[in-house]
Amino acid sequence: MNSTLLDINAYSLGIGTFDGPIHVLKDINITVKRGETLGIVGESGSGKTVLVRSVMGIGPSNSRVQAGHITFDGQDITRMNDKGWAKIRGIRISMIFQDPMTYLNPLFSIGRQISDVIAAHERAAGQGISSKAMRRSRTQELLEQVGLPAPAQLFDQYPHQLSGGMRQRVLIAMALAGKPDLLIADEPTTALDVTVQAQVLDLIKSLVKKLNLTVIMISHDIGAIATVASKCAVMYKGEIVEQGDTAAVLSNPQHDYTRQLLAAVPDIEVTPARLLAKQAVQDVIPAPQKLLEAVNLRKVYKTQAGGEFAAVDNISLSVNVGEIFGVVGESGSGKSTLARMLLRLIEPTSGDIFFEGQDISRLRGEPLRQIRQHMQFVFQNPHSALNGRHTIGDAIGEPLRIQTTMSRRDIDVRTEALLDIVQLPKSFRYRYPHELSGGQKQRVCIARAIALNPRLLILDEPTSALDISVQAQVLNFLQQVRKELNLTYVFISHDLAVIRQICDRTIVMKRGKIVEQGDTEQIFLHPAEEYTRALIESGRVTSRAARLRA
Amino acid sequence: MLSFTLRKLLTVAGTMLGIAVLTFVITNIAPGDPARLVAGPNATEDMVDTIRVEYGLDRPMIEQFGIYMKDLITGDFGTSIVTTRPVLDELLRYAPATIELVVVAMILGVALGVPLGMLSAVYKDGPIDHVTRILSISGVALPAFWFGILMQLYFSVDLGWLPVSGRLPLVTRPPDMVTGSLLLDALIAGNLETFRTALSHIILPAVVLSFPCLASILRVNRSEMIEVLQSDYITAARAHGISAGRIIAVYSLKNALLPTLAMIGLRFGWMLGSTVLVETVFDWPGIGLYAVSSALASDFKPVIGVTLLIGFLFIIANTLVDLAYAWIDPRLRRA
Numbered sequence: 071m072n073s074t075l076l077d078i079n080a081y082s083l084g085i086g087t088f089d090g091p092i093h094v095l096k097d098i099n100i101t102v103k104r105g106e107t108l109g110i111v112g113e114s115g116s117g118k119t120v121l122v123r124s125v126m127g128i129g130p131s132n133s134r135v136q137a138g139h140i141t142f143d144g145q146d147i148t149r150m151n152d153k154g155w156a157k158i159r160g161i162r163i164s165m166i167f168q169d170p171m172t173y174l175n176p177l178f179s180i181g182r183q184i185s186d187v188i189a190a191h192e193r194a195a196g197q198g199i200s201s202k203a204m205r206r207s208r209t210q211e212l213l214e215q216v217g218l219p220a221p222a223q224l225f226d227q228y229p230h231q232l233s234g235g236m237r238q239r240v241l242i243a244m245a246l247a248g249k250p251d252l253l254i255a256d257e258p259t260t261a262l263d264v265t266v267q268a269q270v271l272d273l274i275k276s277l278v279k280k281l282n283l284t285v286i287m288i289s290h291d292i293g294a295i296a297t298v299a300s301k302c303a304v305m306y307k308g309e310i311v312e313q314g315d316t317a318a319v320l321s322n323p324q325h326d327y328t329r330q331l332l333a334a335v336p337d338i339e340v341t342p343a344r345l346l347a348k349q350a351v352q353d354v355i356p357a358p359q360k361l362l363e364a365v366n367l368r369k370v371y372k373t374q375a376g377g378e379f380a381a382v383d384n385i386s387l388s389v390n391v392g393e394i395f396g397v398v399g400e401s402g403s404g405k406s407t408l409a410r411m412l413l414r415l416i417e418p419t420s421g422d423i424f425f426e427g428q429d430i431s432r433l434r435g436e437p438l439r440q441i442r443q444h445m446q447f448v449f450q451n452p453h454s455a456l457n458g459r460h461t462i463g464d465a466i467g468e469p470l471r472i473q474t475t476m477s478r479r480d481i482d483v484r485t486e487a488l489l490d491i492v493q494l495p496k497s498f499r500y501r502y503p504h505e506l507s508g509g510q511k512q513r514v515c516i517a518r519a520i521a522l523n524p525r526l527l528i529l530d531e532p533t534s535a536l537d538i539s540v541q542a543q544v545l546n547f548l549q550q551v552r553k554e555l556n557l558t559y560v561f562i563s564h565d566l567a568v569i570r571q572i573c574d575r576t577i578v579m580k581r582g583k584i585v586e587q588g589d590t591e592q593i594f595l596h597p598a599e600e601y602t603r604a605l606i607e608s609g610r611v612t613s614r615a616a617r618l619r620a
Numbered sequence: 621m622l623s624f625t626l627r628k629l630l631t632v633a634g635t636m637l638g639i640a641v642l643t644f645v646i647t648n649i650a651p652g653d654p655a656r657l658v659a660g661p662n663a664t665e666d667m668v669d670t671i672r673v674e675y676g677l678d679r680p681m682i683e684q685f686g687i688y689m690k691d692l693i694t695g696d697f698g699t700s701i702v703t704t705r706p707v708l709d710e711l712l713r714y715a716p717a718t719i720e721l722v723v724v725a726m727i728l729g730v731a732l733g734v735p736l737g738m739l740s741a742v743y744k745d746g747p748i749d750h751v752t753r754i755l756s757i758s759g760v761a762l763p764a765f766w767f768g769i770l771m772q773l774y775f776s777v778d779l780g781w782l783p784v785s786g787r788l789p790l791v792t793r794p795p796d797m798v799t800g801s802l803l804l805d806a807l808i809a810g811n812l813e814t815f816r817t818a819l820s821h822i823i824l825p826a827v828v829l830s831f832p833c834l835a836s837i838l839r840v841n842r843s844e845m846i847e848v849l850q851s852d853y854i855t856a857a858r859a860h861g862i863s864a865g866r867i868i869a870v871y872s873l874k875n876a877l878l879p880t881l882a883m884i885g886l887r888f889g890w891m892l893g894s895t896v897l898v899e900t901v902f903d904w905p906g907i908g909l910y911a912v913s914s915a916l917a918s919d920f921k922p923v924i925g926v927t928l929l930i931g932f933l934f935i936i937a938n939t940l941v942d943l944a945y946a947w948i949d950p951r952l953r954r955a
Contacts, residue, residue, distance in 0.1 A: 160861025172852040
């Protein structure tokens with residue numbers, strides 16, 4: 071039974087570009103035996119998705135195999151034609167994907183999509199297509215197998231009518247339609263909410279056991295890999311730098327990169343250093359002064375069906391001068407809407423916002439523009455927050471040009487000083503965003519936000535679009551800047567380990583409401599709500615996996 | 621879906637009302653005294669006054685508007701000064717020819733534009749893509765009257781394959797009128813010979829009219845298709861083992877068709893408005909010709925009638941497109 075199912079041998083792949091081929095995969099050697107579960111860990115751009123897509127023959131169209139070969143169940147599939155693939159793709163090797171919304175066709179019903187896959191497999195096997203009713207019952211069987219309730223009704227529903235977790239289950243059902251030997255999972259939980267992630271991972275685990283599947287799972291989340299995979303490989307810049315038993319790799323990493331990666335995962339269990347420091351100087355802290363206050367803030371959207379949906383439902387909060395105020399919640403909980411309302415980027419349906427005691431919820435025109443000098447926003451995705459046609463210097467200087475009467479020379483001087491504050495070389499002024507890495511871009515965004523010496527920064531998931539190793543740097547840097555410039559932060563995140571590390575007080579949001587609030591440490595040590603406990607628990611899985619060696 | 625349809629029909633009524641009001645306002649803002657125009661250049665002041673009273677032009681504007689709306693609702697479009705026949709009768713006589721021409725041209729445009737757009741997307745930057753690119757650029761660039769005459773010279777005069785102009789030769793007895801479309805009426809009458817003759821007459825004008833429409837449908841379908849083929853759910857369909865042919869013909873086409881449909885709706889209105897040129901070149905007895913000759917004779921009632929009719933057809937076409945949208949895209953269907 072322990073025969074080799076997949077063998078990747080000295081495999082190198084290049085992608086043709088204008089300046090010649092880029093080597094995206096270099097000398098990959100992986101062997102997967104039947105019944106094994108292999109996890110591949112790596113940051114974005116490390117080549118893990120290209121690797122598994124090559125195994126299915128759906129790699130980038132302009133790629134070329136430069137050396138080595140891939141063998142599946144004794145058959146060389148490195149350069150197979152479409153006819154050969156028709157018997158393998160989706161049938162013997164199948165795949166589940168990252169974002170279940172974009173990987174389901176929005177215009178076809180769930181049932182239609184799955185039964186089409188069944189029909190395609192029957193066609194490939196040359197046995198003739200079974201009747202519609204038979205395919206329907208097989209589809210419902212599959213839907214039931216992945217734990218979806220009421221498969222008969224689900225059959226006629228469309229992807230947009232399902233939640234993210236349900237959609238991912240549908241995709242898994244599609245992947246199981248051909249009774250595959252090998253299942254490839256490409257970041258199957260990344261786009262899902264924390265509480266749903268655990269359920270999907272459990273499902274994959276139970277299917278592995280029940281159907282005797284062999285699995286290759288890609289993830290950047292070490293916790294997910296540790297939950298599912300018995301073996302693991304670490305990828306970095308197109309190479310496998312380390313592989314072996316998951317427990318061994320995580321507890322005793324050999325390669326420098328693996329060590330860095332593990333060390334960069336924020337630890338949810340550790341009492342943050344800032345608390346220890348704070349206790350020492352407790353008596354000098356003056357009484358807290360309110361900087362930003364929101365009272366009964368509501369934002370209601372009209373739904374297509376004519377109903378109403380409260381994205382933010384009656385939220386009141388107050389942020390003190392000099393603190394880091396955390397906002398935690400899953401996607402769709404209303405955190406971003408709340409943040410944008412605080413800055414008046416979105417008009418609240420009702421409620422009041424006070425900044426330094428002044429009611430800003432009804433300001434318009436020039437007064438509103440003036441008040442914005444003092445409060446700035448840092449967006450989640452630095453790749454889309456910078457205009458690709460403007461230089462870094464233009465981007466940082468822009469708020470100065472808009473809000474002040476500084477001369478161009480003064481703006482240039484200030485821009486260089488700001489680059490210095492965010493620890494980037496002055497020469498970056500003349501560069502364009504695409505020449506910078508994600509972490510560098512986020513520093514530029516922060517430099518732009520602090521250009522006017524604001525009192526308040528609202529950071530909307532400032533590190534979630536970044537790789538883990540970069541996240542740690544940016545977080546350290548944010549704390550440093552705050553101290554130097556006397557800033558107050560509203561820090562939004564779905565990652566509880568990060569929140570615990572840096573936030574003084576925190577609110578936990580769910581469906582537009584605050585479910586729990588208070589001192590961050592209190593929330594972590596004694597969560598009062600079931601929901602908060604689930605969030606913390608899922609954070610623990612990742613944190614523990616990265617600290618196996620402790 | 622039912623309430624969606626009902627809501628759409630309500631919108632049609634509202635838009636029609638808007639068109640009626642706008643048409644009234646524009647004809648009344650236009651300079652010139654309609655009574656004098658009707659009376660002709662040699663009329664005396666008395667005659668002009670008589671006509672003014674007779675047409676109700678001496679009454680207050682709001683009262684005139686009331687009469688205008690009442691007439692419209694009761695189906696009275698007034699009388700043509702030139703032919704002295706009711707405008708409604710004349711519209712019913714000329715409109716079928718235009719509608720037939722536009723529909724045939726639209727069928728041509730869709731039947732060629734969608735597959736060609738698909739092919740050029742699948743074989744992007746290949747020979748087919750280059751040929752269709754030239755085709756679509758010339759489709760938009762060539763003026764209809766020039767292209768029409770060119771086609772007449774080549775296919776009718778040089779080759780003698782197709783008739784130069786008209787709907788039917790004078791010697792052919794038209795089939796009994798049922799739908800107003802000669803093609804359909806000939807089929808209903810079971811007269812294949814007449815059908816063939818009518819078809820040979822409509823080919824050239826329909827090709828000329830459809831050319832720009834074909835070009836834009838082709839381009840929109842191509843770019844949509846390219847985008848859809850790169851989308852995640854197509855990658856997923858491939859990974860699940862669905863064959864390349866089915867992915868293109870079933871999965872991608874449906875998604876790519878949505879923007880193409882919007883283009884079809886817009887182009888339908890555009891064709892109704894631009895049949896004038898084609899009808900003139902091919903001597904096609906449609907509302908385009910009727911509108912131009914009425915406008916040149918300052919015959920206001922027919923012009924208003926044609927405007928309202930084209931507006932109505934345009935709204936109907938776009939409402940059908942909206943319904944098709946909802947039919948294709950489940951996300952648009954509201955409870």
